[in-house]
Amino acid sequence: MRSNLIYIIFAVAALMAAILLAICLAETVPDAGGRAHAEIAGLQVGGDGTARLQYIGPLAFLFQCLLLTQIALLSLLGVAERYRTNELLTYMGGTLAITLFIAWKMFSGHSAFLDTGETAYFMGFPTATAWQTYGTWLGAIPLILIYSFGFNKFIYTKEDEEKFNALLAEKTNKLSEAENSDRAT
Amino acid sequence: MEAFRQEIIIGAVVGYMIFCVLTGLWAMRRTHNSSDFFIAGRGLGPIVVSLALFSSTLSGFGFVGGPGLVYSIGVSSFWMVVISSCGYALGFYLVAKRIRMIAELRDCISLPDIVAARYGSEAVRFMIAITIVLGVMGYLATQILAMAVVMQAILSGTEAFANVGLVTCVVISSAVLIFYCVTGGIIASVYTDVVQGSIMIVAGTLILFTAMNVFDGGMQEATSIILADDYETVMPYGAAGIMASLGWFFVFGLGLAGQPHLITKMMMNKNIRDNRSILPMSLFGYVMAALLWISIGIVMRAAVIDGVVDPLALPDDAASVFLSVFTNPLLAGIVFAGLFAAIMSTSDAFLNIGTAAIIHDIPKAIRGKSIENELFWARVVTVLLAIVAASFALYSHFRDATLVALLGAFGWGTFAASIFPVVAVGLNWKGATVAGAVTAIGTALTINFGSQLAGITFPYGVSGQLVAFVSSMVLFIGVSLVTKKPVLDNDIKLMMDI
Known part of the structure; x- marks a missing residue:
């Protein structure tokens, strides 16, 4: 996991490409991407939600889950290999679990509405949409917190700063050596 | 007060434009060389970078096209907004630290400079520079046109300027933009961004409260009205359907880390450690400003249906x-x-990176060195680029919209598909090769441009941009894995270990 991360990222990306292909080849339904409103120009409507998900619903949800997984994996890729500790993996795993839970609440809430035609509301939106709007927004906040509060531990430690300063010093030395030799010649 | 509505609006806009001009004059005294002009000498504080970053993210599209999209297709377009927390997080995890380190290590002043240093390849520099120039032309033309259309709408509401023409509005708005970009370069751009960002936060917050009071039952009444008319519009995937929504999730979420006008700003902070505060501050600003996008669209759709x-x-x-x-x-x-x-905050960022690509990167890629007296030519090319984009915008408006629509395809999605793998993944994976980078950029441009030219549509609302992005990711890693492992310059190798 720690050193073979790129292979996992590649596998997830390839799987997403395969799902996308399967969706494009799936049997189509009318107005899957919406249609014009019958009375008001400029508005689009979705129409029959059950029909739109009939052939691709599970595939699309899997695509969404893989995308969320990819976001967590790519975030991990941005952390130097030696800092991908069990602690960080736990934080990232927890974040992924939260985002997958939110995606599931959104998808299952939508399906439940399609079955019953009834919905509760939360902060102005139907419950499934509230999971989408507030949940998706807030679901990635742990990633922000890990970055900001874990900056000195996982992203850029004192040791990293010293290494980088040493690189800059080496660059400065090389430049002054080059200038001196230019002057000498 | 209502009787003076137009005068108050014009006063606010004119006041803002005067501020931009004064900032340009102030910044001119602080711009001494091309490094100052393009990356503010890497001397900006965290608040300035945060506001500049988020205000450049939210272009005129966020204030005009965004509410229009919610009005038209409902919750589908929310996906472009709610992924911002993922998008900003990825941008900082993958790009912020490394792009800032390479910039200082190799004295880079542009994104193509960064990729040339990382891959040791002028071909990759050239391809990224060309992608940027094409994207900038399309983006700038649409932004200038939007600015002129809004100005014409405001002025035509008054008696004195009732018959003002679109060309006049293009000239006035472009003149202000050109003035502060030419005189003060990126320094003027980022300091105007600070005020621009603050105005956007205030506007977004006030609009949310106004929108919540349009219906007695608040936002819930508005969404109930929409639900009764067509439930899918206000369900999580909106009228455009699940794949269109997830396509935006992918392209806008991952793609933020591939936007050249945004990630270039990550090279400008004074201290690498500032990134820990820049990330939450940028996201906060974006969320507050984007409230306008969602709330106006929902309320207007409900108000029309009702x-x-x-x-x-x-x-x-x-x-x-x-x-x-x-x-x-x-x-x-x-x-x-x-x-x-x-x-303007988006346009000035594009003018800046477009100019850098033309006077710095393309000459460097072709003849191995940049042109003499870069600062002078940067100012000249900024003017020319803006004039060409403005002419382009007018031509498309009055004669033929095809060309701008075509270059418009080189917008967010093309930048995301061609730049994200090469920069965001490439800066964090030593195994990324020149062949992988060239293949990814080529594939992204071909699919985006090709599907637009041929009018190809995919079923279930799958977009060409999504297909291009997924393909370029797979090919970038796949081709890199099967080609010979690259030999990196020692300083780049050591930097990538940090």
């Missing part, structure tokens, strides 16, 4: 009609100034 407001001539009229019907003149003035701020 018969409170007549159907709009165009979905993009949602914001302007909302402002004229539901807000008091002072708030309308702030929001219109915010709209100009949003357009």
